[in-house]
Amino acid sequence: MTDEDATRTYEGTGVTPLAGVGTAVWYDPGAESALGDPPDPADVDPAAERDRFDDARERAREELEGERERTAERVGEDEAAVFDAHVQFVDDPQIADGVEDAVADGLPAEHAVRRAFEGPIEQFAGMEGKMAERADDLRDVRDRLIRLLTGGDRVDLAMLPEGTVLLAERLTPSDTAQLDPERVVGFATAAGGRTSHAAIFARSLGIPAVVGVGGRLTEIEADADVLVDGDEGIVVVDPPADRRERAAAGRDAEIREDPVATVGGKSIEVAANVGTLAELDGAIRQGADGIGLFRTEFLFLDRAGPPDEAEQLEVYAEALDAFPEGRVVVRTLDVGGDKPIPYIEQPEAENPFLGERGIRRSLGPDAELFETQLRALLRAAAGGDGRLSVMFPMIATVPELEAALETVESVAGALESEGLEYAMPELGVMIETPSAAFLAGELAERVDFLSIGTNDLAQYVMAAAREDDRVAELHDPLEPAVLRAIARTVEVGHAGDAWVGMCGEMAGDPAVTELLVGLGLDELSMSAVTIPEVKATVAETETTAAEDLAGRAIEASTKDEVRNHINETNT
């Protein structure tokens, strides 16, 4: 990066694979609670202040109730529950006592509120994890009460001008609940991480967002022309024209709830990649036909021991119930490499990406976890709505697949003898190693489907690590070698009577949708937010033109040639 770039580009954590460009609006709710010095106690009437405080509490409850409803509707019940806690902080007897004491000391209600919250906020802010989040909730409640008391105009985040890029130190749940994706084309915050409320809301509402930019964010002046790229995790001031166009193009697609087909009538299943239960609502809202990649790692992370069968069963059933008409493809535990789990012993590997990961662990040291997971999956397949599919990650040989299938059989036998209800799900293989692509025909004969994971496939075909910027140029699914691996997988997969899908990042890039349709993919699975645009592109695609494009692309010798073919077709 050159120095000049550094002055215009700000890095943070991208939370949605979407970009948006618009006009910067600074949101500084802290300014509302910056109260001046209190007046002389002799000028304060404690009885009147008590009434003002009671009145502010009443209005705060009303506001919170409205925000709770709106959030439940737009994001989900889990996120809405945070407002229940806020109501209780508003009603908290300890806060009320604090305010009463301060009013008795001659402070007006707004200063009394500030004093009553001071201690508790400090106390929670000093704690770790979830407790520290309580401090944010308390600040949120305090600022709400002070705003109501001082008659400060509420910055109505629901009524921002169209084309706003919102910039803020942090966004509270109450703030984010108000954001209207029709008006806010993106937001960036100095604080916050991938799992903050703001990030979860952004994913659910399909708003481009970058969080955790740090203090430098304040260098961006209001009214600046700003691009927020939630995919790359950057905020760019005065973005170049080509980036601007690409960002603007992605925001027009309407949401289609029904499955789509090409102009030639070929149905393409457009599904969502999901990594937590909280993302299910967003997937439904963006019009996903089902789940094409349900990552199960979240069940195993951040805890002292593995989840038991009952807990997993409940989670899988919930995912199935979310898509009564669609398919849910669950990937069995894919740990190793870059994904450490505290209670799973993983020896240091010289080359973790080429080491014991995915199915290699499930057939080895994690065999017990694998069996428990399969038990839960087979039992989930029997109950609830929806169709369950199970796929194995990192398969490199036929015997590995056969061992995995034998485990499924033996788990089914055990459930049978225990008299437990179960059903056999569709079974499939993730194609992400070059060997799996070469063996796709043999694999397809043994399973129902193949799903191409382009991120790892490109990494292994090109021998270029995904995380290494110095070889980023090589790590591109449009490299002819990667494209040919994909084309071959589809062809021999179909010959083996398997359906073939794709669940890597490439699947969610509308610029290559036509090419993928032409290559014959039956299903595309992606981050929920890109679904509307990909569905729109599928619906506009001419099957024969797409096949023609695919034919030329796999004949190309360089990725630039591939790009030229794509650009010619798109114009």
Place this chain on the structure above:
Amino acid sequence: MERTVTVVPEDGLHARPAAKFVETANEYDADVRVAPTDGDPVDATSMLAVSSLGVASGDDVRILAEGDEAEAALDALEDLLSTPETEA
């Protein structure tokens, strides 16, 4: 009267479980307090006080109640703390 209960909900007494606990404590005509086994009791109707206890799943807590509906309050709160969190 007083009871000791093991906390089952996965989130302990944070956020949603704490909110439910406080809500329930408020429903009864009783003076209800809650304490970690090795600590002092706090007002069970205060979200602030309850969540500041930092009670995790698997911890024991003492619930103390006095008043007309003390027993009913203890029953309801014990029930709440011994049930894994269900959908609201």
